[in-house]
Amino acid sequence: MLSIKNFTLRCGSQTLLEHLSLEIGPGEIVTLTGPSGCGKSTLLNWLLGHLDAAFQASGSAQLNGRSLDGLAIEARCIGILFQDDLLFAHLSVGQNLAFALPAAVKGAQRRQRVAQTLAEIGLEGFAERDPATLSGGQRARVSLMRALLAQPQALLLDEPFSRLDAALKVQFRSFVFEQIARLRIPTLLVTHDLADVPPGGRVFDIGTWQPQHV
Ligand SMILES: Nc1ncnc2c1ncn2[C@@H]1O[C@H](COP(=O)(O)OP(=O)(O)OP(=O)(O)O)[C@@H](O)[C@H]1O
Numbered sequence: 776m777l778s779i780k781n782f783t784l785r786c787g788s789q790t791l792l793e794h795l796s797l798e799i800g801p802g803e804i805v806t807l808t809g810p811s812g813c814g815k816s817t818l819l820n821w822l823l824g825h826l827d828a829a830f831q832a833s834g835s836a837q838l839n840g841r842s843l844d845g846l847a848i849e850a851r852c853i854g855i856l857f858q859d860d861l862l863f864a865h866l867s868v869g870q871n872l873a874f875a876l877p878a879a880v881k882g883a884q885r886r887q888r889v890a891q892t893l894a895e896i897g898l899e900g901f902a903e904r905d906p907a908t909l910s911g912g913q914r915a916r917v918s919l920m921r922a923l924l925a926q927p928q929a930l931l932l933d934e935p936f937s938r939l940d941a942a943l944k945v946q947f948r949s950f951v952f953e954q955i956a957r958l959r960i961p962t963l964l965v966t967h968d969l970a971d972v973p974p975g976g977r978v979f980d981i982g983t984w985q986p987q988h989v
Contacts, residue, residue: 776800777822777929777961782834784814784821792818795834797979799929799961804952806964806972809981815965819931822963823855824848838928838961854927854960856935856951860918862906868917869893869902875924892920912943919951923958930955930962936971 777799784792791814799805807815821832825848836843843851862871869889876885886902893901896916906914915935922930935951936944952973955962964971972978 776837776839777963778837779818779822780835780837782818782821782832782836784817785831786829791830792981795981797963799963801959801961802956804955804962804964804973804976806966806969806976806978807981808966808969808978811967813981815981816933819855819933819963819965822851822929822931823853824851852926852928853931854922854925854929855931855933856919856922858934858937860914862914862918862921864906866906867902868898868904868906868909871906871917872902872921872924875921877926888924892924896920911939912947915939915943915947916950919947919954923954927960930960932962932964932966934966936966937968 779795779797782792782795783790795818797805807818809815817826817830820826821830822836822843824843824846826832838852843853862868863874866874869886872889872892873885876888880888889902890899893899898913898916901909901913906917909917919935932951936948939947948971966972969978
């Protein structure tokens with residue numbers, strides 16, 4: 776369970792968000808939408824623990840009963856996927872995946888996990904490939920799996936489907952949703968496209984939302 780309590784966000788004298796509270800259950804995908812500039816990506820940055828110094832934030836966040844307040848980014852166990860896949864260009868596809876594996880997974884076991892992951896996404900034999908040689912859809916899949924191999928306890932998706940063409944978008948979106956349901960990861964999805972909302976999923980629209988004073 777990922778919970779946000781009483782989140783207020785200011786930038787100078789401007790209040791962007793006030794008293795926002797939200798709970799996301801295991802495997803649930805909550806869609807966060809609202810006008811451009813209303814603070815969606817900044818909320819994700821705050822959850823990750825790297826809020827830009829231009830902002831002042833208050834409120835608290837918990838993940839599976841553990842407070843995230845003051846924790847370093849690497850201690851938060853939160854994965855993120857952006858519209859740009861951000862694969863490391865100087866590493867091979869296999870090395871990109873291996874990068875996310877816990878240090879305790881070593882040697883042959885490490886190579887086997889990478890090979891198994893590539894097989895799961897239909898990319899057997901791609902371990903040595905340069906990421907620049909992959910198609911957009913292949914890169915998107917590698918990037919999602921890299922985020923999942925780190926075994927995140929929550930996932931933040933910042934418009935991860937917006938750059939994909941229509942057919943690929945539908946295919947990749949269902950793949951992402953399947954993985955989230957299978958691994959029961961609470962997920963916050965930022966999007967401008969309501970077609971991205973999973974069937975029956977909750978939508979949190981910052982544009983129409985009224986602050987709740989808790
Ligand atoms: N480093 C910064 N310094 C000052 N203002 C910033 C900084 N980063 C973002 N902002 C401003 O803060 C506001 C919130 O930005 P944010 O990126 O969170 O919006 P958003 O809702 O994600 O927008 P979009 O839907 O366009 O991606 C915007 O008005 C933006 O211009």
